[in-house]
Amino acid sequence: MPVDPMLQGLVAGFAVEAQEVVQKVTMDLLELEREGLETDALTRLYIRLGRHLHTLKGSAASLGMQDLSDIAHKLEDALAPLKANAQKMPRSVVDILLHGLDLFLLRAQAHADGRGDALPDPAAALAQLVADAPPPDEAAAMVAASGEEAAVAAPTPAAPSESVSVPDALPESADAGWRVSSWQVTSLMREVERLREVRLRVEERGRELERVAVLLAKEGLLAETAEARTALSGTARSLRTDGEETSDIVDALEDGLKAITTRPVRTILDPLQRMVRDLSRQLGKEARLSVVGAEVSLDRRLLEKLQGALVHLLRNAVDHGLELPADRERAGKHHEGALTLRVEQQGNLLYLEASDDGAGIDVEVVRRLAEQRGVVTPEETARLNENQLRDLIFRPGFSTRTDVTDTSGRGVGLDAVRASVEGLQGRIEVASTPGQGTRFMLTLPTDLGSSPVLVVRVLEQLVGLPMLAVEATQLARAESLRLGKRRAHLEYQGQLLSVVDLGARLGLRALAPPAEGQPLLIVQSGGKRVALVVDAVVGDRDLVIRPLPSEVRDVPAWQGAATLSRGELLLICRPDWLVTETVQAQVSAQRRALVVDDSLTARALHRAMLEAGGFTVHLAASGARGLDRLQSDTYDVVICDLDMEEMDGIQLIAKLRERPETASLPVILVSAHDSAVARERGLKAGADGYLSKRECAAGRLLAEVLDVMSRRGSRA
Amino acid sequence: MKVTPRTLEESQEAEARELLERRASRLREQGENTVEEAVHWIAEFPLGEERYALSLESLRAALPLKMVSPVPLSAPHVVGVLRFQGQVLAALSLASLLGGHGWRQDPAVLLVVDRGDGELCALDCEAIPRPTTLPMSAVEAARARAEGAVMEVFTQDRQLIHLIDLKRLFSATRGTGARHAR
Incomplete structure (x- = not known):
């Protein structure tokens, strides 16, 4: 169905807008399908759903895409009987609506690509959609468990005024923006990062000028140097003011560029909800995906590369991790499996955790299958410990499936996930408890822009800590410390936190309890907290954290390095390493x-x-x-x-x-x-x-x- | 007709001109008499009691050894990290990488080199290296003989030079950056 050439320019923008609206509709549908929602919440969801569908219909009609308008209309029809009596939406209706949305998006994209002419007549697809939809009375009856009279609503054609309604928000014309490549924007960001470093150096030059003025005053040449000192002090003041203005500009530039180069993780996580739902239905399982930290914004390129890995991990969790509802209930679990994605950014590191509460990884099964599939020899497995055996799931050719299904069994999977994570210079680890579930932890560098860093000193070594990981700072006081034979604890907010001496942890000095008045930082990562002992807190800075070279990238203590005002590098410590329990080496005998x-x-x-x-x-x-x-x-x-x-x-x-x-x-x-x-x-x-x-x-x-x-x- | 110089300056100038003339003709004769041999340019420097060298094409810069931040818990051959043209580079102890125990003097120079895989790193050195050449045939023969990262090559005046193959050196040390694994 051809689109008026005059309107073709707007169709591409419509396709993007439609994708966003469809995503919102999908999320609402998944929510409506769940149990336990209050009537008020259900009503609000139904109203919002109706409004979104109406927007799609109106926008499509106003651009002359009648096929899309008809699809949206049919979806409204399917929804209508349910709106009157807001209750949990039956799965079969959710299926139909999701299928209709897929159809809508496919055709919208085809119009945007100029392939509208080649599209088949939508009549067949629409007929199928209508045939699949339960009759209005049946649909209503499905939800009318309470016996209330179902509102039977015949499909009502849209009112003429509606079909020509102005779209809610059409995107600006393509002429109103610029098309730039990602490298151009990244180059700009690099320049802004350099500007931030230059700004730090200028600050240092200002301090040097002030020092010169003080030195001149000390030389006993007060009268002779009065004019020079006044000029120097004036220049230092101006430099400081200019520096502050430069800082504001750098901040604004960086914020602007970040807005262009990043987007919330939510944009890749929301579509996964649908995938989890569809897959679990297909496998006869029940699953619910919860996301923590979806508002974190990340480099768009990183997100695109991560999406595949996340899809794979979640598919794996549903297919291999979660048990069938009956099995779960027998094991004393809720019939619906819980999947969780947790996203956290600290400095230039992104922590991503995908976990399930399924059966966990059976190390013995992994060993046996790895041997059967020739991934390792029995001699090799005999030398591996439990963690190493579990890590065999990342080897190429490994699969626990004995049959090949749509979902898995081809032995191409976690090795590809690991390859893609390592391709991003990241790391993937797995932890699992039989009967309780599995946790995949991804750590990835994100190197765009600056982040707040707290600079501390231990002996002569300056160390940076991502500010997001530092919960509080305080001074060591004997009354709040509990000193044991081998370790000390701090009483903090009703909890006992392990005291970690940064100097000892870095191998710079012997372990000793904190002295009275020594600075303690409460550092948290991944839900764990410790009290970190340092010698001095130097201050906080906005720094650009750069990745470390390959020779030191494997040192688990460090996540990157940032340039300080004199050009020297500051190493940034990894909070997750700090909060990890270590076995104190028996150094006394050494x-x-x-x-x-x-x-x-x-x-x-x-x-x-x-x-x-x-x-x-x-x-x-x-x-x-x-x-x-x-x-x-x-x-x-x-x-x-x-x-x-x-x-x-x-x-x-x-x-x-x-x-x-x-x-x-x-x-x-x-x-x-x-x-x-x-x-x-x-x-x-x-x-x-x-x-x-x-x-x-x-x-x-x-x-x-x-x-x-x-x-x-x-x-x- | 020979012109008699009138002043001391003019006399010295004439002598210098003659000297340069003689040198030029000597060099021309050498060029005519010798068959030009292919050479390999190297950056040569002392390490302990011996002479070592790197291929000159791998050398990117020579910097004073300063502004290097130590990296606690890194491998023993890692001296620290430094900033070079906006990048963070590792400064490595060449003596340690080569299995040696130290220098005659404290290194004062860092050589920024291409490791052979496109990545840069810095190696410590006692002094700024001297650019010189080795016969290409001798280098090729040594390369064929050598199994490790250091090739023994004799110069034309029979002096032994240990030529370092950076690609081999770094492929041998890959993945040993941390002293204490997690």
């Missing part, structure tokens, strides 16, 4: 070494050597920091660079020998000087050993450390 060196690479190399030798290694970047570490921790040996600024190795040894608790601590000096004079000077200063960098390069460090420790031990 030997402990402190490496004091102002060279980052030397520290890294010494650490590598000593860790390979079974040492727990802590690092300090200067003599003063080394002394600080020795005041709070105990070590078996210190490896110290001879030539350091501020406090060199000789001075550090002198300080150590002055203090009774470190007077006999073995210290090895390391230096680029390879002369007998330098060696003698070092040993004379109280070092137990002396190694040149050349000797370290030759692999002597560990042997020297062991030798020195043994000599000290025998002397003791």
